[in-house]
Amino acid sequence: MNRIVSTAFILGAGLGTRLRPLTENIPKPLLEIGGRPIITYAMEHLQSIGMQRFVVNTHHCAEKYAAAFPNGTWQGIPIIFRHEPVLLDTGGGIKNIEDLIAEEDRIIVYNGDIITDLPLAPLLARHLSGRTEVTLVLRSQGPLLNVNIDAQGFVCDMRHALKNHGVRSCLFAGISLIEKRFLKRLQTGKIESTVPVFIDMIKQNRQAIGGVIIDEGFWHDLGTPEEYEKLKQAGANLY
Numbered sequence: 307m308n309r310i311v312s313t314a315f316i317l318g319a320g321l322g323t324r325l326r327p328l329t330e331n332i333p334k335p336l337l338e339i340g341g342r343p344i345i346t347y348a349m350e351h352l353q354s355i356g357m358q359r360f361v362v363n364t365h366h367c368a369e370k371y372a373a374a375f376p377n378g379t380w381q382g383i384p385i386i387f388r389h390e391p392v393l394l395d396t397g398g399g400i401k402n403i404e405d406l407i408a409e410e411d412r413i414i415v416y417n418g419d420i421i422t423d424l425p426l427a428p429l430l431a432r433h434l435s436g437r438t439e440v441t442l443v444l445r446s447q448g449p450l451l452n453v454n455i456d457a458q459g460f461v462c463d464m465r466h467a468l469k470n471h472g473v474r475s476c477l478f479a480g481i482s483l484i485e486k487r488f489l490k491r492l493q494t495g496k497i498e499s500t501v502p503v504f505i506d507m508i509k510q511n512r513q514a515i516g517g518v519i520i521d522e523g524f525w526h527d528l529g530t531p532e533e534y535e536k537l538k539q540a541g542a543n544l545y
Contacts, residue, residue, distance in 0.1 A: 308356050310430045311413065311483060312357065312359060313360075313361060313407065313413045314348075314359070314416055315362075315399075315400065315403060315414070315415045315416070316335070316345060316360055317363060317396065317416070317419075318333055318362040319363040320366070320419070335348075335419055336367075336371065339421070339540075343374055344418070345418050348420070349380045354426070355426045355430070359383065359384050359385075360384070361386045361406055361413075362418070363387075363388050363394075363403070365389070365393045368387070372387070388403050388406070390402060393497070394496075394497050395498055396415075396499050396500045397498040397499055398492070398497050400413075400492065401489055401492035401493065401495075402494075404489045404494075407486050412484060412485045413484055414429075414481065414483055414484075415482045415483075416480065417527075419480075419527065420481075420525065420528070421524075421525075421526045421537065422524060423524060424479065424481075424524075425520060428520050429443050429481065429518055429520070432517075433518075436459070436460070436513075436516035438513070438514060438516040439484065439514065439515070440488055440514075440515045440516070441482060441515070441516035441518060442461060442479075442517050443478075443518060443520055444478060445476060445477045445479050445519065445521055445525060446477075446519055447521070448477030448479075449477070449527075450478075451475040451476055452464065452466065452477075453475070454470060454475055454476070455472050455473065455474050455476060456473060456512070457473050459516065460512060460513045460515060460517065461517045462512060467505045468508065474519075479525055480527070491503050491506075
């Protein structure tokens with residue numbers, strides 16, 4: 307069990323618009339692949355580094371989560387569901403669970419619609435060595451290479467907002483490690499993405515956000531019905 311982080315915040319509140327009509331009556335992370343909900347692949351991945359608690363935000367068809375996890379646990383690990391009556395986006399969602407995080411603690415934030423087995427130990431090591439508020443998991447190949455890093459591995463641009471190309475353009479893999487103090491940069495109840503906040507941090511300090519490139523393992527973003535059907539057919543052979 308790692309001693310760096312014990313809680314993972316899995317983003318489960320999205321509307322799943324890219325996968326409609328499949329998601330009209332179910333949250334995207336509860337769509338099944340290999341006979342089980344997509345979100346359980348994230349949980350299994352996080353369990354491999356000793357997560358002791360999952361927090362999942364909900365919005366669209368929130369009652370389906372309670373039906374999928376009637377005991378409020380997965381493999382003995384407790385799950386806390388935090389409902390968002392108004393969808394708060396990533397930053398607002400993180401701020402909305404602030405009371406669940408101890409003052410000197412940190413959380414892994416994990417997109418609920420990815421399936422990956424990339425090793426997570428390098429994220430933990432990079433976060434501690436970089437001493438940043440935020441560390442992003444990156445991949446050097448992928449459909450959207452819009453996170454730039456400098457020669458020291460710090461994030462120097464996102465979505466080309468700062469016109470700083472750095473030394474490499476990367477894909478954000480949908481996994482990050484965030485210190486509790488980062489949440490002070492967010493406003494309670496505000497609908498906001500973390501990206502503009504990250505960009506402001508980079509403007510103030512070029513070593514504010516760490517990046518770690520982890521190309522090992524597979525990584526899938528279930529962004530289209532075609533991608534979902536491909537993975538669904540792979541099923542038990544996904545790994």
